[in-house]
Amino acid sequence: MKNEERAQLEAQHQKELESLREEVERITNLLKQALGSKFRETKFTAQPEPLLANPQNLGANEVSFESQQATYF
DSSP states (O other): OHHHHHHHHHHHHHHHHHHHHHHHHHHHHHHHHHHHHHHHHHHHHOOOOOOSSOGGGTTTTOOOHHHHHHHHO
16 A cells, blocks of 8 residues: 555656756746847947046046156155
8 A cells, every 4th residue: 555655656756857847947938038139239239338537537537757856856
């Protein structure tokens, strides 16, 4: 009797395990589709972000060689 119960439990366990595998596969495919769609949308429609640095201010914070010499000598 216990062997029959164990066999039934094992069969039920296998069915549940297979059902879980199928569900994980389905959700994985949906996620891949969603991410793939988002990637294509971003890749082809997104505009490049502007540079944060203002070219006119480049070097404004640099310290000259002469001022460094005056500080250390």
